[in-house]
Amino acid sequence: MFEYIPQEIRSVNNWCCWQAVPDPGKPGKIKKVPINAKTGGQAQSNNSDTWCGFDDAVAASVNFSGIGFMFSGSGYFGVDIDGVEGAIEDYRHGETDNIIGEFIYGLQSYAEYSQSGRGIHIICRGKLPPAGRRRKNVEMYESGRFFIMTGNCASEFAEIADCTERIKPLHEKYIGGGTEPSTGIETPAPLNLSESEIIRLIEDSKQGDTFRALYAGKWDSFYTSQSEADLGFCNMLAFWCRCDEQLMDKIFRSSGLMRDKWDRKQSGTTYGKITLQKAVKDCTKVYEPKSEYHIVIGQPAAKPEKKKLYSFDDTGNAERLVDTFGDRIRYSYVNKSWLYYDGRKWCFDVTGAIHRMADEIVEQMRNDMDYYVQNAPENWGDTETVEKNYMKHLKQSRSNRSKSSMITEAQHHVPITPDQLDTHKSLLCTPNGIINLKTGELQAHDREKFITKITNCEYTDKIDHPLWDSFLDSTFGGDQELIRYIQKAVGYSLTGSTQEQCAFFCYGTGRNGKSTFLETISDAIGDYATNIQPETIMVKPGATGPTSDIARLKGARFVNSAEPNEGVRLNEGLVKQLTGGDKVTASRKYENEFEFYPEFKLWMSTNHKPVIRGTDVGIWRRICLIPFTVCIPEDRVDKNLKYKLHQELPGILKWAVDGCLLWQREGLEQPQAVKQATAEYRSEMDVISAFMDACCEINDGWEKVRAKDVFQAYAKWARENNEYEMKSTKFGIEMAKRFSKGHDRDGVFYRGFSVNEEYLPYQVKFGGNVTSL
Template sequence: MSANHLAPAPTLWERVTAGELEAPDGWDTYPAPGCHTEVSNRLLTELFSTGGHPTLQYWRKAWWHYVGTHWEEVDEDEVRKPIWQRLNEVTYVKQTPDGEQHKQWLPSRAKVTDLLEPTRLSVLTPASVEAPTWVGGGKQPAPALIAMRNGLFDHRRRELHPHTPQWFNTWALPFEYDPEAVATRWEQFLGEVFEHDKAGALLLQEWAGYLISGRLDLQKMLLIIGVPGGGKSVIASTLEALMGGSANVANPSMADFGGRFTLDQLRGKPLAIFGDASDTGEHNKVVVERLKNITGEGAVSVDIKGRPMWTGKLPTRFTIISNQVPKFLDASSAVQRRAMAVYLTRSFQGAPDKDLPRKLERELPGIFNWALEGLDRLNRNNGRFTTPDTQQEVLEDLEELGSPLRAFFKETYTLTGNDEDSIDDSDVYDDYTRWCTRNGFGRSQLSKTKFRVEVNAMALEGVKRGQVKATGSRVIRGIRLQQGARAPEFLPKTAA
């Protein structure tokens, strides 16, 4: 059994089979094969219920089974198997000219398939419902509960509640809540790697709290950039362990993130860690759109091999690890606006603690308490994350790499947002051409037509294309040339 699972209370069938309960009258006599709804109801009561609550759900074109701490998606064959086994044990009553006769039920593929339809409808959770949610009533608000090994933890009240299949959640943490647990070695490690940027440690703590909470509403992602041996991989592996390991955490490649079936691995996963984001691959635009949509809580369509397409909101938050700032081509800079970042400057390659991952794994309950402190601070600050000292430089690099056009405008002009401040767009394009050559963007320079389209797409406040009515000339409004931004030989000639 996975560390993320607890055996749920046994079903009625399991208890009778184990001899814990005496079989009720008529236990092995079922409705006839043609009575699909009646047979389905019997099966749900005997095979897929515990404590009077269903342990089977059908949600967004997939079957989900309760595993004691949370719900997991299961293949349809795992639903068919116990149905087949139970029906192979039972008989039904058939009326004949000679009176009632007990006939073997004799399951077949067709018979079981006929039963799946009423079963599916009986346990259907509407596709519009977002997990986590209550499916059978409950008092605790959904956002406050974190499923852990020893119960459902209300992080606002610091209370544990018993596990129940009424709480439809797709992931759980594999360790117990212990209010006395500490994380001495973890905090020592953070003191070392964030010695240059104490605010960076606070951001990481708040991010960890945001992850364990399951929240999506702040629409943020975290970039951890830094030198080799600077602690990035330790932070990544600790966040992964905190969130339940591979059962709950996806590790996609940024180079492959634009692929057709890549999003399938994110379904039901609260965290995705990109281990090396320096190469965004040939699908850069698709990667950017997916990062924006998922971080922005938008619905996405997910291709699943051999199955119908799945559409819904993914519960995934992104942590991006890289030695260098990744290049996300995004004229609007939406990815950059949703990014938070920290830069690690100190390398520990010369003196690594090879036993550190094992030490930190033993501290997971304490690291959880450390993350709770970060979550509390985040809530006190109304959802505003602490800004690290090293963040601004990283985000500036991210913007310049992702939208050289925005960087060009910010470096070359004063952005006034005033329509009366304007420059002929041909002069602006000439400035842009020289800027690209000077800054190494010559190969990615936009054509003049594309340039004109992207000026509005980059969404710089108050900066937009326009036209002078009197002359018909095209201009870009809301900008003034900065002092010294253009070499003297390129300045407009003045009359003698």
């Protein structure tokens, strides 16, 4: 991955790791934090004790997002060109007459594509011209900064060049002698909203959850220090307050972050003013009010300067509903249900949210009467007529029938089908953002992704899980190979991928932790986990057609089934279908049938292994039997363990995400414990082998044994030992897979074994043949 990085800079000890963390002050943005590869703490650009060598950084990077290079004191400088996707696309296709080609061929030094893929980094030996380090898309640094290194080489220049002279004309052209303006934008016009209105505006945005936490003073889940949280909160306020420092200061003082330090004298001013000024300086974009309604459930609509006029009928009301709430509502004809977006995920409306929206529309209509009277077109009549018709329509619209008609009429304007929901297999929605399971990065919530699931706990990579580690260690007897496999299996189960085509059976007697393990994982991942009755995947006589229990599994990732009865038989065909990536048909009661591709992984907790009759590889390659062999003594059982583990759910979610990243790097090779347990399970289910071991002797193959005699011996043995008794045709097919089979005038026979006399009491040998009288 990093083999293209030049040896010249590999030899200096200016390396570190880095970790991507969500930036609460900038929705959808990620902070790239330098990490000390030796300690796991934060690295500092002005402290070489927090740096390391290249090899150490690469070795430690498996636990972080990647590696980085610190410029201070190295004798190198870096050029960062970002946000130039179009130029990069052209450059990749051979077009060099653009900013990318100008820098690469002007400097002729090692260049690589940035981690985002939207820019390039060029590493050069030498010194930068004085003054000016950043303007628009171009930044240049030789100290105080670090570059994320990808090793994704962007040119034919594989070595570091001395660019002290080459950089001068490029610096003059793109940066010049000055620096960026003191603020990222021109002074914007004021928003003309009160503090409370601004606060409500932010709370109803994608940043709402983060804002509420910081406003309440709960910063430790997002930042490593309160000072950092202060600046992050002010960055957020700079956007929403349109860089109005006075308004930002008022909101900050009303928040839980306010403390005496805010007014403490510092460098001729105060800490608070310095923080506000820095936030304004760093702000490059401010909130622009929409020209349409900015409305959510329970909040009155903000009136635009010019409104659309709607007809006085159900169609007009439906259009008003869609125009007001259309980005937050959808209707599924398949599910016969409305969905609405709650700011984090899409929810099936089981609480009447769409009806509350209809109520909101009627209330909006009452407030709009004067506008209609004053702005109605001439063909609507005079003002008295318009007012009379409007009042009549408003009265009708307040009825239950009209509201229902409004809702029904709106359905076809915002349709959605089940296959449009939860389509992103590598995303996992949490209360504080969406995890990209390919990278471990946390992204902002996004209603356009149509996610209907959410975990029960927030995600952070800055948390440990000591109790969970201790639980796993005691449950699996310290078998670290098995524990690592289980972590990867759970991580794989977070995704919508079914590429491993397997099912996990957690087997063991009582008091061995398997139920606690599965329930805790289910608790952590929330909506992504579903429980099903074991009968769902067992053979059920007479069962035909799509079933509602299968329909419940649409969109699930982790399906837990507990304790099937002893002796029940696994529905092997269904398990193959559900784990093999094949499309299945399902239906819910009173709803239409629909098809979907399973994304879930089946986990079963059992004291009794389900009966599997199939002997083919098709079923057994899917079975992963995880042995829970450690039985906890009754006097050592912690009855509060589940509650204690619940306190570690964010850490357990991090453990699972780490497992997902491990699975993508290493695969899901079974450890010895799983291989052995599964092999023993398969042997137990092999009725033919059990019969042969108990009743037959393998020989050199010269004897003939009549097929009907062998079947009669098998049937007798099966009845006496309460074993599965297959039909003669099935028995013959299975025997033919293992032994030589022939025909003569007396019928079908086998070679290669003999049946013990106790099961064939009336045998007589004739010239090497065995027959029964």
